[in-house]
Amino acid sequence: MNKQKIPATLVSGFLGSGKTTLLSNVLKQPAGRRVAVVVSVPADSSIDSDILRGTDIDAVDNVCRLPLGNRIYELSNGCLCCAVQDDFHHMMKELAHRKADIDHVMIETPGTELPISFLRRLSSEDLSSQFTIDSVITVADGPALADGRYTTASGLASRSIDTDLQFLYQAQLDIADVVLISKTDLVFPAMRRKLQDKLKGLLTHDPDIISMQHGLVNPDLLFDRACNTEQRLEIDKIDIDEQQVENGFDSVIIKLGKVDSDLLVSRLQMLIREQSVYRTKGFAELPNKMMRQVVQGVGSRIDRSYDRRWGADEERSTHLQIIGRQLDPERLMATLRMAEV
Ligand SMILES: Nc1nc2c(ncn2[C@@H]2O[C@H](COP(=O)(O)OP(=O)(O)OP(=O)(O)O)[C@@H](O)[C@H]2O)c(=O)[nH]1
Incomplete structure (x- = not known):
């Protein structure tokens, strides 16, 4: 099949919610797909890509070094783990060149960032001709949700309490086509049943909600969703001060x-x-x-x-x-x- 565009999924969620655990499972069990996982790493550390590649130390021998510290690690099952240090755009262009070898791209957005900035970059003229946004998945930490750790009593993001944090958490939920509630093993069984209702109380739209433990989800629920995220969100009209949230x-x-x-x-x-x-x-x-x-x-x-x-x-x-x-x-x-x- 002559593939026109590579489907791309954005994986968002607050710090430590379970994004890397999910993606590391996808890389281990890609259900017959050649998946490229893209993760941002700080200039002086490769901890996230190291965790993602996990036990596959052989992959270290098979690494393509790109300019500006970016790297592509080829895993033994045909999947790629891509560590972006500085230049997301360049990495995506590089992946577009390898279109024939990639079935799907999953981009882990940093827990401190608004996924909208990645959506905007993917919607740029040259990237949108190569990639189509399949869906935005937000991972919501189950125990944090149960405790109401990042939300007000009303569940609405309010900027009056110290809470760029709350605002970020809510913005990550608002953008989701799918919300995965993680770590439900750490939530009391009685509370587990109420998590979905708690989450629905925070949401202003109607994404699919799926519970998961240890990052395990049926891959059919993650891929080929064709959610039309760009149209739903009308990205150009969203007015958020990204810098203010992320710089904190x-x-x-x-x-x-x-x-x-x-x-x-x-x-x-x-x-x-x-x-x-x-x-x-x-x-x-x-x-x-x-x-x-x-x-x-x-x-x-x-x-x-x-x-x-x-x-x-x-x-x-x-x-x-x-x-x-x-x-x-x-x-x-x-x-x-x-x-x-
Ligand atoms: N008990 C339990 N721990 C989990 C589960 N999912 C993830 N964790 C743990 O939660 C911690 C954070 O998980 P990550 O997958 O690294 O979270 P992340 O969202 O990628 O973190 P950042 O990239 O730093 O934002 C790790 O210790 C995981 O092992 C789960 O379902 N159950």
Whole structure:
């Protein structure tokens, strides 16, 4: 078939809601499709693309380095993981050149950003001739929804409470063709049944709502939706001050040597209590361990797991990204350094 345009899905959702977990499952089980997952990574860190590629260390050998720090990793099943450092437009043009090898593109938008800015970029003249927006999927953190963590009692975004945060959360929901409620395993069964109603109370439109655990969803519900998102949203008419919302977040990269894992977590917990830390993610190098430890913090919950052995030629270190508001980088560094051994 001579494919005219590549279908593209935007995956939005607040920090730590479960976007990468969803996409990493798509990459592992792409249901016969060759999927390219595009993820933005900070200039000084590749944590997100590393988590996405997960245990597939062989993929490191098969990497296409593009200008401005962008990279395309070819996975053994024909899927691509694309780390965008600086130039989203250039990455999308590169993928358009590989049209024959790609069935679908999924773009993870950063949790601190409004997906509308990505929709606008995809709607630009040269990209819209290559890609069609299949749908916008927003991942909503189930436990956060159950607690009402980012919403007012009325459920409406209000800018009068400190809440570019709330505004961002609501804007990410408002744009969705599909809302995936994540982490329902962490919600009490009695509350689980009420989550959909709670979500509907926040929504001003009628997206499909699907619950998921550990990022597992029937792929048929994700692909080939042809939602006509551009027409529904009338992108040109949306008037949001993107800069104002997105500039309110700080991201600090911390690099350390070997650490004591329990000490690291207790220091992180201390910082989370002291500062407005929303998200912590990265890898820890532990003494006498061949395995790399993944550290994942969302709010005050910190999970640890091992994903794979360190590679023979890989630089081993503890490498964390901390995202929040008005962070004090020196205090973060000094506190976490105490976990070094
Ligand atoms: N218990 C549980 N944990 C989950 C589930 N889905 C995701 N998580 C965990 O939640 C944390 C954040 O998940 P991610 O997929 O990295 O979230 P994200 O939205 O990509 O995060 P950012 O890119 O930082 O915005 C990780 O520790 C995941 O393992 C789930 O269904 N159940």
